[in-house]
Amino acid sequence: xxxxxxxxxxxxxxxxxxxxxxxxxxxxxxxxxxxxxxxxxxxxxxxxxxxxxxxxxxxxxxxxxxxxxxxxxxxxxxxxxxxxxxxxxxxxxxxxxxxxxxxxxxxxxxxxxxxxxxxxxxxxxxxxxxxxxxxxxxxxxxxxxxxxxxxxxxxxxxxxxxxxxxxxxxxxxxxxxxxxxxxxxxxxxxxxxxxxxxxxxxxxxxxxxxxxxxxxxxxxxxxxxxxxxxxxxxxxxxxxxxxxxxxxxxxxxxxxxxxxxxxxxxxxxxxxxxxxxxxxxxx
Amino acid sequence: xxxxxxxxxxxxxxxxxxxxxxxxxxxxxxxxxxxxxxxxxxxxxxxxxxxxxxxxxxxxxxxxxxxxxxxxxxxxxxxxxxxxxxxxxxxxxxxxxxxxxxxxxxxxxxxxxxxxxxxxxxxxxxxxxxxxxxxxxxxxxxxxxxxxxxxxxxxxxxxxxxxxxxxxxxxxxxxxxxxxxxxxxxxxxxxxxxxxxxxxxxxxxxxxxxxxxxxxxxxxxxxxxxxxxxxxxxxxxxxxxxxxxxxxxxxxxxxxxxxxxxxxxxxxxxxxxxxxxxxxxxxxxxxxxxxxxxxxxxxxxxxxxxxxxxxxxx
Numbered sequence: 001x002x003x004x005x006x007x008x009x010x011x012x013x014x015x016x017x018x019x020x021x022x023x024x025x026x027x028x029x030x031x032x033x034x035x036x037x038x039x040x041x042x043x044x045x046x047x048x049x050x051x052x053x054x055x056x057x058x059x060x061x062x063x064x065x066x067x068x069x070x071x072x073x074x075x076x077x078x079x080x081x082x083x084x085x086x087x088x089x090x091x092x093x094x095x096x097x098x099x100x101x102x103x104x105x106x107x108x109x110x111x112x113x114x115x116x117x118x119x120x121x122x123x124x125x126x127x128x129x130x131x132x133x134x135x136x137x138x139x140x141x142x143x144x145x146x147x148x149x150x151x152x153x154x155x156x157x158x159x160x161x162x163x164x165x166x167x168x169x170x171x172x173x174x175x176x177x178x179x180x181x182x183x184x185x186x187x188x189x190x191x192x193x194x195x196x197x198x199x200x201x202x203x204x205x206x207x208x209x210x211x212x213x214x215x216x217x218x219x220x221x222x223x224x225x226x227x228x229x230x231x232x233x234x235x236x237x238x239x240x241x242x243x244x245x246x247x248x249x250x251x252x253x254x255x256x257x258x259x260x261x262x263x264x265x266x267x268x269x270x271x272x273x274x275x276x277x278x279x280x281x282x283x
Numbered sequence: 284x285x286x287x288x289x290x291x292x293x294x295x296x297x298x299x300x301x302x303x304x305x306x307x308x309x310x311x312x313x314x315x316x317x318x319x320x321x322x323x324x325x326x327x328x329x330x331x332x333x334x335x336x337x338x339x340x341x342x343x344x345x346x347x348x349x350x351x352x353x354x355x356x357x358x359x360x361x362x363x364x365x366x367x368x369x370x371x372x373x374x375x376x377x378x379x380x381x382x383x384x385x386x387x388x389x390x391x392x393x394x395x396x397x398x399x400x401x402x403x404x405x406x407x408x409x410x411x412x413x414x415x416x417x418x419x420x421x422x423x424x425x426x427x428x429x430x431x432x433x434x435x436x437x438x439x440x441x442x443x444x445x446x447x448x449x450x451x452x453x454x455x456x457x458x459x460x461x462x463x464x465x466x467x468x469x470x471x472x473x474x475x476x477x478x479x480x481x482x483x484x485x486x487x488x489x490x491x492x493x494x495x496x497x498x499x500x501x502x503x504x505x506x507x508x509x510x511x512x513x514x515x516x517x518x519x520x521x522x523x524x525x526x527x528x529x530x531x532x533x534x535x536x537x538x539x540x541x542x543x544x545x546x547x548x549x550x551x552x553x554x555x556x557x558x559x560x561x562x563x564x565x566x567x568x569x570x571x572x573x574x575x576x577x578x579x580x581x582x583x584x585x586x587x588x589x590x591x592x593x594x595x596x597x
Contacts, residue, residue, distance in 0.1 A: 002480075003478065003479065003480055006480060007391055010383050010384075010387040011396075013383040014384040014388065014400055015400070017403060017454065020407065020447055020450075021403045021410075022403075025410070027418060027421075028414060028417075076315050080318070082312055083309075083312035083313055083315060100319050100320040102576065103572075104323055107323075107565060107568070107569075108509075108510070108565065108568050110510045110537045110540050110541065111330065111565050114558060114561045115326045115330060117544070119329050139322060143319070170301055171305060172304070172305050172308050172309075193409075196409050200410070200414065202511045203537070203541065207544060228411055228413045231413050235420075250417075253411075253413075256413075256414060257411070257414060260410070264409055
């Protein structure tokens with residue numbers, strides 16, 4: 001009897017997380033769907049009369065920032081992962097690489113933002129722009145891409161490599177043709193999870209882009225908008241009536257959540273398929 | 284020269300080229316691998332360089348009671364205290380919900396229910412923090428204002444929002460460490476006639492203790508480093524003070540940076556002080572992360588830690 005009561009109460013507590021998720025997403029969805037229209041999605045913002053504008057440059061800006069971020073973090077992360085998993089012997093150097101990757105993962109995003117502000121915006125003189133924001137985001141997700149690649153590469157069975165090497169194929173060709181080919185779903189999943197985090201991140205880009213744009217960026221050094229920064233600025237900086245600012249924030253939040261959900265559902269389905277395949281090949 | 288020798292020569296030549304190419308590739312990969320180290324050093328160097336004038340204020344900076352950039356007063360003690368108050372409370376809530384959830388998922392949950400709860404927890408970690416903060420501002424703050432009084436934007440609101448953000452980490456690492464307890468321990472206890480609940484309390488939890496503790500410390504580090512969500516709901520008074528009730532508005536380290544970076548004068552003490560806050564934040568979070576790593580490694584080896592961290596997305 002006592003056991004059942006405790007079991008049921010544990011179950012209730014466990015369902016709190018589910019309830020919270022549905023409450024947040026459901027509330028934002030219900031409020032946001034009232035605001036979203038083609039005009040809202042495809043028009044440029046109008047900061048003097050917020051209700052007349054849309055969020056188009058900010059959607060595109062978020063995607064541009066994500067692209068720059070991935071262009072920086074993915075090649076570097078995969079290369080580091082390959083080195084750590086395939087070439088490095090266990091020594092002080094690889095241990096310190098792993099340690100510093102952990103360090104980087106632990107740095108609060110606002111500190112990365114400050115670093116981006118001083119290093120990219122001022123020291124390198126990029127100014128607040130797409131390049132600064134994208135690179136700063138890249139610094140933030142680099143540890144994910146490194147860890148995801150290393151883990152995925154290490155999960156590839158040793159026999160694959162041995163078979164390829166025994167056929168006289170060189171080490172790099174083995175890695176490129178055999179190991180990476182079987183590890184790529186794992187790597188992509190890790191990268192997508194990082195991308196999901198990057199697209200919702202506000203603190204890093206708030207400090208490294210200007211954000212109050214009405215146009216689309218034409219080059220890397222142009223200022224861009226981003227959805228998280230838009231939500232923050234219309235609620236705090238831009239003078240607008242509270243109701244309009246809130247309704248726009250709901251609309252932008254919904255778009256942001258949708259983008260995030262699409263990325264992570266894709267990532268999770270990829271991971272499940274990958275896990276199934278790996279366990280299938282073992283069993 | 285016979286045709287055979289010609290082919291052999293070609294092979295040798297290509298072999299040498301290949302070897303050179305392989306060497307270059309290895310060097311390039313090596314450079315990529317150490318870039319993370321360089322990046323961390325760059326971050327530390329630039330942050331320190333910008334903050335030294337403020338850190339040189341010494342105790343007046345860390346233990347100074349007044350933060351008032353307009354009057355050149357840069358004491359962050361009330362902000363540090365508020366940061367820990369907000370972080371600890373959030374963690375207590377996250378632990379109270381997260382640990383029972385982890386026990387349920389690891390021991391009782393039928394498969395189908397776990398397949399619902401687990402993805403939801405993973406999704407929760409990814410809700411953009413600005414969206415969660417906005418939700419807090421629109422729902423939680425008015426609710427607290429109407430039912431408990433005060434401004435609504437207060438420590439309690441910060442606790443709840445931050446608890447939602449740390450909950451997924453606490454759940455996934457705690458669950459992993461409960462599952463990491465060897466099956467034999469459990470079976471031995473059950474075979475001796477202990478009930479399932481007794482086994483959980485006397486065998487599983489004590490053995491998983493260090494992992495659960497680690498998840499809490501890691502959660503604390505996350506909570507303290509979190510910016511946007513907490514910024515939207517804690518009120519951020521102009522001049523911070525040490526709070527005496529959970530319904531008072533406070534300022535934390537991260538929110539101070541975001542609120543003031545836009546009007547700081549470049550090169551002024553105000554700018555140095557904001558970067559110094561960044562350094563303090565960095566150091567606090569680094570200590571928490573280091574303790575976590577040590578705690579987990581001591582018990583389960585590195586793999587559990589890495590799995591937990593990747594599974595929980597940081």
